[in-house]
Amino acid sequence: GENVEQHPSTLSVQEGDSAVIKCTYSDSASNYFPWYKQELGKGPQLIIDIRSNVGEKKDQRIAVTLNKTAKHFSLHITETQPEDSAVYFCAARSSGNTPLVFGKGTRLSVIA
Amino acid sequence: GAVVSQHPSWVICKSGTSVKIECRSLDFQATTMFWYRQFPKQSLMLMATSNEGSKATYEQGVEKDKFLINHASLTLSTLTVTSAHPEDSSFYICSARGEGTQRYEQYFGPGTRLTVT
Numbered sequence: 001g002e003n004v005e006q007h008p009s010t011l012s013v014q015e016g017d018s019a020v021i022k023c024t025y026s027d028s029a030s031n032y033f034p035w036y037k038q039e040l041g042k043g044p045q046l047i048i049d050i051r052s053n054v055g056e057k058k059d060q061r062i063a064v065t066l067n068k069t070a071k072h073f074s075l076h077i078t079e080t081q082p083e084d085s086a087v088y089f090c091a092a093r094s095s096g097n098t099p100l101v102f103g104k105g106t107r108l109s110v111i112a
Numbered sequence: 113g114a115v116v117s118q119h120p121s122w123v124i125c126k127s128g129t130s131v132k133i134e135c136r137s138l139d140f141q142a143t144t145m146f147w148y149r150q151f152p153k154q155s156l157m158l159m160a161t162s163n164e165g166s167k168a169t170y171e172q173g174v175e176k177d178k179f180l181i182n183h184a185s186l187t188l189s190t191l192t193v194t195s196a197h198p199e200d201s202s203f204y205i206c207s208a209r210g211e212g213t214q215r216y217e218q219y220f221g222p223g224t225r226l227t228v229t
Contacts, residue, residue, distance in 0.1 A: 036220070041223070043220040043223040044220045045220070046220075089156070099146055100158075102156050
C-alpha cells in the first residue's frame with residue numbers, strides 16, 4: 001500500500017521568511033496530493049491540493065510542486081505570518097475509492 | 113462550500129457507557145465518509161471508511177463491534193463508541209468526500225474530543 005514520508009517534523013522560521021515542507025510517496029499510481037493545516041484542537045483544513053496531471057499549483061502565498069518521477073511533492077509558504085503557525089499534513093491517494101494516506105505532520109512555528 | 117460539522121465538539125463519559133458522535137456534510141452529498149482517530153502530537157489514524165447505505169470497512173486492528181459506524185444518508189454518518197474505556201479517550205475526526213467535481217477533495221470536520229473517566 002501507499003506510504004507517505006514527511007520532513008521535517010518541526011520547522012521554525014522568522015516572520016516574512018519562506019517555509020518548505022517535503023513529502024515522498026511510494027505508490028506510483030497515486031494521483032491526488034492534498035495539504036492540510038491543523039490548528040490546536042481543530043480538524044484539518046484543506047489548504048491546497050494538486051493532481052498528478054500538473055507539476056505546480058499556486059494560491060496566493062501557498063504553492064505546491066509535484067515531481068512524479070521522483071515521487072515527491074512539496075509545500076511552499078512565502079512571506080510567512082504568525083497565523084501560519086500550525087501542524088501541516090501532506091497526504092496521497094491512488095485512483096479509485098481508496099482513502100488518503102497521511103504523512104506524520106510538520107509543526108511550523110513562525111516567530112514574530 | 114464543502115463544510116463538514118461534528119457533534120458534539122467534546123464529551124466526557126464514564127467507563128462502560130456508550131457515546132455517539134455525529135458527522136454531517138452541510139452543503140454537499142457525501143458518498144464516502146471516513147472516521148479518524150488522532151492522539152496528541154500524532155498524525156491521523158484511519159479507523160474506517162463508509163459508503164452511504166453500505167457497511168463500513170474497518171482498518172486492521174479497529175474493532176468493528178466497539179466502534180459502530182452508520183452511514184444511513186448522504187449527509188450523515190455516526191460513530192458510536194460502545195462500552196467506552198479510558199484508553200478510548202482521543203480526538204475523533206470525520207471526513208467526507210462527494211461525487212462529481214468533489215470526488216477528489218476530502219473535507220474534515222472540526223473533531224470531537226472524547227474523555228472517558
